[in-house]
Amino acid sequence: MKIEVGAASSNRPERSFTGLAVSPGIAVGRAYLSEAGTLPTPEYDIPPAGVAAEQERFTEAVATAVKQVRKLKSKAAQHGDGVAGELCELFDAWLQMLSGSRLVRGVERLIAERRVNAEAAVRSEIAAIVEGFHRMGDSYLAGRADDIREVGDRLIRNLLKTPYQAYQGLPVGSILIAEELSPADAALLDPTRIAGFATILGGAESHTAIMARSLGIPAVFGVTGLASGIEHGDIVVVDGGEGRVVVNPQPKTAELYAARAQDLAEERTRLARLKPLPAVTRDGMPIALLANVEMAREIDDAHEYGAMGVGLLRTEFMFMNRETAPSEEEQTGILSEIVARMKGRTVTIRTLDIGGDKLAPSLREQVGEPAEPGANPALGVRGVRLSLAHERLFETQLAAILRASTEGPIRILLPMITSVEEIRAVQIVLDRVAKRLRRRHAKVGDAMPPLGVMIEVPGAALSADSLAAEADFFAIGTNDLTMYTLAIDRGDERVAPLYNPLHPAVLRLIQFAVEAGLRARIPVSVCGEIAGDPRFTALLLGLGVRELSMATRSLLRVKQRVRAINLVEAARRARAVMDQGDSRAIAALLDDFNAGCAALETGE
Numbered sequence: 092m093k094i095e096v097g098a099a100s101s102n103r104p105e106r107s108f109t110g111l112a113v114s115p116g117i118a119v120g121r122a123y124l125s126e127a128g129t130l131p132t133p134e135y136d137i138p139p140a141g142v143a144a145e146q147e148r149f150t151e152a153v154a155t156a157v158k159q160v161r162k163l164k165s166k167a168a169q170h171g172d173g174v175a176g177e178l179c180e181l182f183d184a185w186l187q188m189l190s191g192s193r194l195v196r197g198v199e200r201l202i203a204e205r206r207v208n209a210e211a212a213v214r215s216e217i218a219a220i221v222e223g224f225h226r227m228g229d230s231y232l233a234g235r236a237d238d239i240r241e242v243g244d245r246l247i248r249n250l251l252k253t254p255y256q257a258y259q260g261l262p263v264g265s266i267l268i269a270e271e272l273s274p275a276d277a278a279l280l281d282p283t284r285i286a287g288f289a290t291i292l293g294g295a296e297s298h299t300a301i302m303a304r305s306l307g308i309p310a311v312f313g314v315t316g317l318a319s320g321i322e323h324g325d326i327v328v329v330d331g332g333e334g335r336v337v338v339n340p341q342p343k344t345a346e347l348y349a350a351r352a353q354d355l356a357e358e359r360t361r362l363a364r365l366k367p368l369p370a371v372t373r374d375g376m377p378i379a380l381l382a383n384v385e386m387a388r389e390i391d392d393a394h395e396y397g398a399m400g401v402g403l404l405r406t407e408f409m410f411m412n413r414e415t416a417p418s419e420e421e422q423t424g425i426l427s428e429i430v431a432r433m434k435g436r437t438v439t440i441r442t443l444d445i446g447g448d449k450l451a452p453s454l455r456e457q458v459g460e461p462a463e464p465g466a467n468p469a470l471g472v473r474g475v476r477l478s479l480a481h482e483r484l485f486e487t488q489l490a491a492i493l494r495a496s497t498e499g500p501i502r503i504l505l506p507m508i509t510s511v512e513e514i515r516a517v518q519i520v521l522d523r524v525a526k527r528l529r530r531r532h533a534k535v536g537d538a539m540p541p542l543g544v545m546i547e548v549p550g551a552a553l554s555a556d557s558l559a560a561e562a563d564f565f566a567i568g569t570n571d572l573t574m575y576t577l578a579i580d581r582g583d584e585r586v587a588p589l590y591n592p593l594h595p596a597v598l599r600l601i602q603f604a605v606e607a608g609l610r611a612r613i614p615v616s617v618c619g620e621i622a623g624d625p626r627f628t629a630l631l632l633g634l635g636v637r638e639l640s641m642a643t644r645s646l647l648r649v650k651q652r653v654r655a656i657n658l659v660e661a662a663r664r665a666r667a668v669m670d671q672g673d674s675r676a677i678a679a680l681l682d683d684f685n686a687g688c689a690a691l692e693t694g695e
Contacts, residue, residue, distance in 0.1 A: 103325075105341045108314045110289065111587055112334035113300045116309035117352040118287025120264040122325045122338070132247060134211035137202065145202050149209040152249040153189055159245065160185045162292065163270070165585070188242045194220060198246075210250050217243035261285065266327040268317065277302040287329035289314050289336045294580070294587045301570070301620065303331075305385045305642045307392075311336050313587065362647040366397050370650045373657045373691075378632065380650055381439075381640035383618055387425060390432045392643040397650070400436040402640025403504065403566065403618040404429065406443055406488065416484070422491035430498040437500040439566065439640075440492050441545070442485070444474045444506040474507025474545075479516055489524045496536035504566055508544040508551055514561040518542065547571035552600035555607035565608045566640070569619025573597050592621050593677045598630075602669060605635045616640050625652035629684055632658060633665025655691040660684075 137145050164182035188194050194216055201212035220239050261267070267280070267288035277299045280288070285308055293299060293312035303310040309331030321327065321338050328337040328348050337344055370378045381402030382393040393401065409417050409425055417425070430438050478485035492503060505517055521542070528535050546552050547568035559565070573579070573592045580586060591597070601617075608615035616638035621627040623641030625648050631639065632653070639649060664684045671677045 103339050105344060106320045106338045108289075108317050108320060108336045108338070110311040110314035110317075110334050110336065111294065112332055113293075113312045114303040114306075114308055114310040115332040116287070116307070117348055117355060118266060118309040118329040118331070119348070119352075120266040120286040120327060121262070122268050122321050122323060122327045123261055123265045124321070124323050125267055125269040132210045132214045133208065133251075135208050137206045137208060139206065142203055142206060145209055146199055148250065149198055149202065149212070149246075152209065152246050153195060155249045156242070156245050157186065157189050159249075159270075160189070184238055185242050188239065194239065194242065210247050213243050213246050213250070266329055268321055268327070270318070272299050277306075280306060280308060282306050282308055287327075287331065289317060289327075289329055291315070291317050294590070301383075301642070302385050304620075304623075304644070305383065305389060307644045362651060365647050365650050365654075368650070368654070370399075370653045372632070372653055372661075373655065374659060376632075376637070376658045378653050379616075379638040380646050380653070381616065381618075381638060382643045382646065383623075383640050384429070384643075387429055389643060390429055393433070396643045396646040398436070398643060398646060401429075401433060401438040402616050402638060404438055404440045406441060407445060410443070410445065416487075419487045419490050419494075422488060423494045426491055426495035427498045430495050430501055433499060435499055437502060439502040439504050439543070440495075441504040441506055442475065442478055442488055442492075445477055475505050475513055475517065476507060479513065479520075482520060485520060486524050486527075489521055490528055490533075492540070493521075493525055493528060493535045494533060496540055497534045500540075501536075502541045502543055502564065504543045504545060506545045506568075507547065508558065509548055510550075510554070511557050511561050514542070514544060514558065545571075546600075546604040548575050549600055552604045555604040556610070559607045559611035559613055562613065564614040565604060565616070567601055567604055567615065567617045567619065567636075569597070569601065569617060569621045572600060572619065576600060591674055592619075592627070593674050593681070595672050595674065595677065598669065598677070601631075602634055609635050614638060623649060625649055626681065626685060628652040629656050629661040629688065630665055630668060630681055632656060633661035633663070633668075651692050652685075652688055655688040 160182050164186075194213075197216040197219070198209065198212045201207060201215055202209060205212070207215075217239055261281075261284050263284050264286045265284060267285050269276075269288065269290050271290050271292040272288070280302075287309040288303070289311045291314055297312070300310065300312060309329045311329055311331055311334050314336055317336060325338050326340060328335075328340050328344070330336070330348065330351070337348070340348065370380045372378065379399050379402075380397070381400045382389070382396075382398035383403040383405070384390065384393065384401050385405050386408045390401075406422075406426075409422060426440065472480060478488075489503075492501065495501065503521070505514065508514060521539070525535060525539065541563035543564035543566055544551065544558055544562045545566050545568045546555060546558075548571065551558060552572065555565070569592055573590060573594070576597050577589060577591065577594060579589050605615050615636060616622075617631055617636050618640040620641075622631070622639040623645030628639070628649055629652070641649060661684070664680060668677050668680050671680065
């Protein structure tokens with residue numbers, strides 16, 4: 092990898108920032124700041140009867156902006172150098188502009204007097220204030236014009252509630268720098284253009300982070316101070332493995348990262364030799380390595396890296412970045428293509444899991460209310476709760492899934508299950524949909540697909556025996572299970588250090604669910620992020636798991652580890668781990684075992 096040095100600005104020093112390692116790899120390119128630039132602003136008339144509603148819409152946008160800026164200020168306060176004070180003063184100024192200021196009062200007045208939409212009123216009021224500042228001839232006030240524009244753009248983004256659309260037009264090799272990326276934003280990223288990205292906010296286990304890993308784009312989140320330390324066009328190195336961002340690297344730094352990139356390239360070459368080899372332990376136990384798929388375009392990667400099937404197809408991608416929900420025909424077409432392209436390998440289709448950090452504006456019409464997070468979205472109406480509350484939406488998706496089953500073997504996976512009653516309620520809806528399809532003479536599979544449940548909340552893990560009596564298989568979602576068990580928002584960088592899947596409580600819940608599945612003789616897979624981390628492979632196999640589902644680019648690393656494991660030894664070490672009550676002792680036992688496996692891998 093050739094790293095360009097000094098081309099961005101010859102008189103600006105190298106700066107290094109530390110954040111959360113999200114998606115491994117080294118990326119080098121020119122910075123693109125996604126927040127910059129003027130947003131296209133729609134303008135239309137509001138009827139007299141709609142003025143109050145439009146003002147309320149603006150009030151909600153202001154409230155959202157206040158929350159966003161307060162979060163930025165909290166993040167800035169953690170910075171250890173003089174940048175913190177400067178940033179906090181800036182954010183305080185923004186908060187003042189959002190609190191009954193001339194900007195807010197002026198927009199409310201324009202909506203009422205001119206009866207224009209809130210976006211147009213914001214843009215008009217910004218222009219008037221900036222023009223007034225410049226007429227005064229005061230350099231300080233003129234400098235505040237940029238702050239006014241920034242606050243105004245933030246309000247317009249909140250009003251539009253649309254993801255950024257500029258990503259498709261970025262130059263090849265760009266490094267995207269953003270305040271924060273939603274999963275819908277991440278779905279727009281093109282790996283052939285975006286070399287890497289870094290954000291000021293966000294957690295390493297957020298859904299956006301998972302998508303970054305699925306796309307294979309190096310990424311670092313939670314980078315304090317990045318906003319003030321980077322400009323458009325700067326040369327940037329993103330080290331997604333170490334959680335570091337380097338702006339304007341000097342020659343010595345460039346050489347270091349070029350060497351690191353070369354090492355990673357050689358590792359990929361070594362791993363590629365494993366593609367034709369089976370995932371079998373040293374003592375002969377075959378392990379099913381499956382792919383987690385976020386978007387249809389990842390199916391080719393699943394084949395490329397040797398996935399034995401799709402252990403988790405997240406269907407949210409069909410609802411993202413659009414104004415209306417997909418019809419039954421559209422969903423059937425998308426799912427049928429995915430199932431057919433897997434060429435007879437089972438596809439596990441998870442029903443809609445909207446909520447938390449995954450929003451879908453396209454659902455507003457069908458749900459009949461804003462598909463926005465509540466005060467505590469992780470504990471709200473999400474997953475199967477949303478589906479059962481809005482059966483028309485659910486029936487449409489189930490019909491599409493059943494119709495897609497004619498193209499190959501599938502399984503249906505239910506998210507956010509907490510009780511047997513929910514499984515039974517889903518079964519009633521599924522039977523009703525199947526009968527309706529047969530009356531329509533629609534093509535469906537001869538037998539109903541297996542119906543499984545996600546074990547991702549402590550209540551499900553603790554009642555796993557009861558759930559196993561109703562379900563055909565389990566899929567343990569360790570991301571949410573860790574979050575709910577430890578009361579940690581996995582998308583919040585402030586508590587990211589507390590996120591620990593090796594916590595004894597998390598491991599005991601995993602063990603409880605696996606053993607319940609084994610007693611009931613139903614398949615049990617792990618589809619959380621730990622499934623794709625070789626550090627956890629021996630522990631999961633030792634606990635009895637025989638199916639691991641992960642991001643496609645993790646498959647070969649995990650296969651390498653599987654082939655170095657003796658299952659009897661792994662089970663013995665897992666029992667020793669489960670006797671521990673201290674995360675550090677657990678980590679030490681696991682890392683010691685893995686050191687022996689790594690030594691065997693080098694000789695493979």
